[in-house]
Amino acid sequence: MDINAILKELGRLYPDAKPALHFSSPYEFLVAVMLSAQCTDERVNKVTEKLFVKYNTPERMLSLSQEELERHIYSCGFFRSKAAHILSASRDIMEKFGGEVPSTLAELQTLAGVGRKTANVVYAVAFGGDAIAVDTHVFRVSNRLGIAQGNTPEKVEEGLMRVIPKEEWSRAHHLLIYHGRRVCHAQKPACEQCTLADMCKFRLAHTGK
Numbered sequence: 001m002d003i004n005a006i007l008k009e010l011g012r013l014y015p016d017a018k019p020a021l022h023f024s025s026p027y028e029f030l031v032a033v034m035l036s037a038q039c040t041d042e043r044v045n046k047v048t049e050k051l052f053v054k055y056n057t058p059e060r061m062l063s064l065s066q067e068e069l070e071r072h073i074y075s076c077g078f079f080r081s082k083a084a085h086i087l088s089a090s091r092d093i094m095e096k097f098g099g100e101v102p103s104t105l106a107e108l109q110t111l112a113g114v115g116r117k118t119a120n121v122v123y124a125v126a127f128g129g130d131a132i133a134v135d136t137h138v139f140r141v142s143n144r145l146g147i148a149q150g151n152t153p154e155k156v157e158e159g160l161m162r163v164i165p166k167e168e169w170s171r172a173h174h175l176l177i178y179h180g181r182r183v184c185h186a187q188k189p190a191c192e193q194c195t196l197a198d199m200c201k202f203r204l205a206h207t208g209k
Helices: 003-013 026-035 041-054 066-076 079-096 116-127 136-145 153-163 166-182 201-207
Strands: none
Touching: 003 166, 026 041, 026 079, 026 116, 041 066, 066 079, 116 153, 116 166, 136 153, 136 166, 136 201, 153 166
8 A cells, every 4th residue: 555646646636625614713613513523514504604694703602592503503413412512612612712712632622522533623724733534534435445444533543644644634634535525435436437446455355456
């Protein structure tokens, strides 16, 4: 497995790979990422386009009751737990960080409802930090290509961090997401169209060549 060759080809395929979520501040991005769990970025963008007109800071968000926020984000799914987490995180930001989203990975993970994956994404995108967030696409593509294999997101993250140069972590995250969405689909991967097929352990295992 030649990680440099894989990253070079992914970079050629997706030169404009970037976050699909719309935001204009770290807080907006944090909320958008929390809403994106098991929901499409397109749906989240439609919801936040209206939500952020009035509720784009933790202080303003906390002016909503949980029931009111649930109505705003209903179409994103899991709206009750997402509303509770957004309000809890907003409260932590106000009480512990003076109203500003913390800019370190460790501090982000102290926010209520913010797990490692969300913290990694916010740290990398909103603050330019070096991190690899392992979502379903990154998990699937990494395992199939053989870049990093593991049965948990944490193990895959550890594997990616070992083989990918630190300064490439954030970019690699987006490249793997793009490939997962456009080619390496969960149910019917388009192996015949994949320019990485010759380097893919999944294809080798299923075709023998």
